[in-house]
Amino acid sequence: TQGMVLKDGSKMSKSKGNVVSQEEIIAKYGADTARLFILFASPPEKDLEWSDAGVEGSFRFLNRVWRLAHYVMEDVKAKGRSVDGPIEKEMQYHIHSTIKKVSDDVEGRFNFNTAISAVMELVNETYKYMDMEYDHATMKEAVETILTLLAPFAPHMMEELWEILGHEGSVHDLPWPTYDLEKTVRDVVEIVVQINGKVKERLTIEREAGKEAVEKLVMEIEKIKSATEGKEMKKFIYVPGKLVNIVVK
Known part of the structure; x- marks a missing residue:
């Protein structure tokens, strides 16, 4: 029509x-x-x-x-x-x-x-x-x-x-x-970085980056350092190409 x-x-x-x-x-x-x-x-x-x-x-x-x-x-x-x-x-x-x-x-x-x-x-x-x-x-x-x-x-x-x-x-x-x-298809992707499920930062990484490399990059971010300082990291969850969720207590 x-x-x-x-x-x-x-x-x-x-x-x-x-x-x-x-x-x-x-x-x-x-x-x-x-x-x-x-x-x-x-x-x-x-x-x-x-x-x-x-x-x-x-x-x-x-x-x-x-x-x-x-x-x-x-x-x-x-x-x-x-x-x-x-x-x-x-x-x-x-x-x-x-x-x-x-x-x-x-x-x-x-x-x-x-x-x-x-x-x-x-x-x-x-x-x-x-x-x-x-x-x-x-x-x-x-x-x-x-x-x-x-x-x-x-x-x-x-x-x-x-x-x-x-x-x-x-x-x-x-x-x-x-x-x-x-x-x-991009060689790089933007991922969301969360702490206990709350978005704290966004990070551009290589699409093929592994979990260890991503964790190293994330933990060098000043905002993430400050938010996790003095707390125990229970889990570092990485969903490739999408997000990181850091579980702290």
Whole structure:
């Protein structure tokens, strides 16, 4: 079934005088913004609540993508260096997990709203990466992935940005991006550290770290040292990749 378009809680209709002019929206924000907002605001089978603030938000997001592509334009065009450090591995995780998420949402479930949300998160991570001494090859992959994933939702802008980055041919003629399943799994994970079942700290560790290594890291945390000082440790429970619970008396 197809959901209805609502405005201020009521069905949008000429008789109620609450119709939004498509021509005005396109003239002010562009067709890509209108398309992106409609697909992002609600799944196709649900009612869509029209929101001027939501349209503004979609417009700002596309402007962020535009600025990102222009900021790194020369680096993306250049072949640059290729580094495989921990920062690059983390960025690879964001790139490939986003491709997987968007592919699953679009191809299997038609959940365009969550697919767009995933690309928004990738844009945020790419901006963070841009503030570091980034690897040009990794940045190139991140930006080009963003453009190809957004192409069905904002076709005009993505086509222009693809050309600006020095590519020949259309972004819409490209095959859909593929992901490396191994890169969709983080090398590091964040675990919760509890004392007697109460959360005291969070800790980032290597995914494959064993119990002894984790215990050593945990017991070096000042907050944990203070909380357990003078107490008898009854148990050190480690649930791999999830949590530590220290039982003290």
